[in-house]
Amino acid sequence: MFSNYLLVALRNFARNKVFSSINVIGLSVGLCSCLLIVLFINDELSYDRQNEHAESIYRLESRYVADGQERRWAAVQSAMLPYVQEQSPEVVAGVRIQRNLNPVILRYEDQSFTETGLVFADSSIFDVFTLPLIHGDPATALNDPAALVVDETTARKFFGGVDVLGKTLTSVNGASFKITGVMRDLPRQSHFHFTCLGSTQLLPEGWINWSISDYYTYIRLQAPEQVTAIEERIPALVEGLFEGQANRSEYSIRLRPLLDIHLYSHIEKEFRPNGNVAYIYILGVIAAFLLIIACFNYMNLSTARAVRRAREVGIRKVMGARRTQLIQQFLGESLLLALMAALLALLILSLVLPEFNELAGTSFSFADMLQIEQLALLFGIALGTGLLAGSYPAFFLSVFRPAAVLKGSSVRLNNSSRFSLLLRRSLVVGQFVISIVLIIGTAVLLRQLNFMQSKNLGYNKEQVLVLPLSSIESRQKLPLLKERLLQHSAVNAATASFEVPGKRLPYLGGRFEGQSEETSISWRTLAVDADFLPAMGLQLVAGRNFDAAVGSDSSAAFIVNEAFARAVGWEEPLGKSYEYDFRLDSPKSGSVIGVVKDFHYASLHQAVEPLVMHIWPAHYRVLSLRLARGDIQSTLAQLDDIWQDLLPGLPFEHFFLDETYERLYQKERSLGQIFSVFTLLAIGIACLGLFGLSAFAAEQRTREIGIRKILGASTGSLSYLLSREFIILVVVANLLAWPIAWYGADAWLQNFAYRSAIDWYLFPLAAFGALLIALATVSVRAIKIAMANPVKALRHE
């Protein structure tokens, strides 16, 4: 009996190649997309889980409010950990990690590499985090000030192997490190990243203090729930810190679970940009959408086709088939197709995986797909869809009275098939609602990306080459370097600064005229040279730029942005006094000589914050060159020569400023790409379904069309007749989709302090697009049927 079912199923498949293929392909593409997204989401959710004690690890974060502004940092002061540990017996282990702000150039024999991944940590890092060592002993690896643990990749890079304990690396700045451990590379799914691990003992004497919040501090508790005990103690802890201090800012620390960092933490000084749980939700919704569309199709086409099987049901019943046997047959058939779709989905997956990895910045392998959970999910969804899709024909058809089915050559519209018509129409509307929402969503997203790309940032990010000054030597030779580079004809301007726009600018302490004695505030402060404003294309709205020839400009002058003047309430900022006191015994006092128009030195997610700029050569870490347009490659080679001439043996590191800017929106851009791809897929699947349904509808009306034609209907009017219903459905879908799309787009745009408007014309445009696609899809079949010979159509009956 089973083989009979299988035979009928396969022959049916072969006979209705178009329908069956649409069915299977649509479902498999939906399944495949859904699976990819699930994989991506799982990946995002797996961050930091490689740590054995992940659930009990917390990060200490600082929060303070000054002058009504809340600031939250991912790091705390170095003295915080011993202080908290002393008063909290629940803490099993704690570690401070300090990121080396400057890249460091390390040498082994005649090779040198710029290492950006050097951090310093307490030796207890191995008690908190799970960092497996291939060589070396975690108990002693960081006990020596000169100790250095490197990861596998770094070890291979310098030494060509991993068995390298005891070898020595020297920094071009003079320090020397002895390799005491080789650890496995940190997995991609880690909120922090480093390649070299030095000991905090190497830090300068007096590093443990309360002055600067620069230490990523983690504690491991005996059990996760003990965190409440510590949280309750925090107010007392903080109170103890400020004992006797009347003018303290509102300060607090908070504990963030390690596992929440990647998706939920977006505060200052993050180790690196984290993921965003909102995007997880968005992608999850898209995955669900795609799957629903594909399932809708599958059910739609299955039920539509089922009516054609009525006669077979009748015959089988006459031959003695029981209802349960028929239900089994139809469900089985549907499951078989769904199973084929699942297998096809796996095949498609293996083909598109490399492209997806590139798109999403992941590194999945096909083996990841073959995990039992993934497979269970895939086949679970497939079988579920198959069951759902099969149950309608199974239960609906199996109640047919054979006498009725066999006598009349076509099945009359009774109540239940009217219900099925309504169901099919609703499913089509549902599909198009989803497609239109995705179309509008994608349009809004791409417009916002475009807006960010083209927005006037207040500085000119094009054609700026940035050279990091990673070595002491390069910083010492900065004036000479700048002079020599400026002599090159392609270099139009050069400027040294602490950082470039697009990177994080630090908050440093300062006092402004009119500030009350009790408060201490830090402001985003940027050390620049006199060429910074013109080189970056910043615009002055009042006063003047620094002048290298005026001595007091480097010792007693500040330039602020408009936001600063607004924040401190200066109506007339010029001449107002300011004191810069970061890590200074006696503050640098001076006055404001200029105000620059606000420029977007951070991402457009945030409003422009107050900024102070001053000349402070000790902090110069990058040299930016504005290049003339032309042959960049040969210019770079020539600049490299100049560099090597002055700084022999030091690598010529460089990047372009607009790349930094691009990186700020990498998440949005990759989301935009993913969105576009999946939107196209959704529309494709929906159209596939529409094509199938319209073909089916046209076929069902062959006789009606034959009669109409004999009575004189034209091809055009018949095509209209056949397309009309679907057009109405698409219009209805539009009306439903618009509010949903508007709501979603508006909510997403709230993420940006600077955003493009949602243009009203996007909506009718999306509607028109959907309509056009639907019309094109439907009319292919409609025209074909309308042009057929009517005699044939009638004889067919």
Add this chain to the structure above:
Amino acid sequence: MIKAKDLNKVYRTDEVETTALNNVNLEIKEGEFVAIMGPSGCGKSTLLNILGLLDNPSSGEYHFLDHEVSGYSERKRADLRKQNIGFVFQSFNLIDELTVFENVELPLLYLSVSSSERKERVNAALEQMQITHRKNHFPQQLSGGQQQRVAVARAVIAKPHLILADEPTGNLDSTHGDEVMKILTDLNEAGTSIIMVTHSPAYAEYAHRTINLFDGHIVTENFKGGFHV
């Protein structure tokens, strides 16, 4: 074998009520060949469906092989039907996706007959209907007469007591029609009861008895060799 008493069948839609059968009384004995005649819409097919256990009467009694079946559930009817009744239709009603062999085999599948026995019986039936050479073809590849021979083979494969034929010659030319009537007569002579609906007085002549229906009533019963009112 068949005893029907006061059979009524009423079809109801939202607006109209149609009486298809009106107090039909009928008795058919084992081995009989009965033809049912009457104009379109007189209730022939309705009567055949009820006699064939495809439908229940609205009221009245129906005894089939000593079972009172008028109140049987669909499932019980199906069980009784598949062992005792074979059907032949005007439009053949073969399953397009199955070959000749597989179509004929179908009733045996629902009777859970073993594979080897099925093969043997199907081959024998095909042989009997002289259609063996076509057994791997699909229905669309056959002529109407051939299709009907397949349908008859399918109807007799389960060795039913009764064959119900609903205008078995209606879609056939006279040569093929005669052929099918010959087969039915042979089956009847071998002991199978046959009830046949037909429009053709000539083919009705093959039967022992002809029942004339009009507007749901039996108006006359015509035995071979004389009228009987």
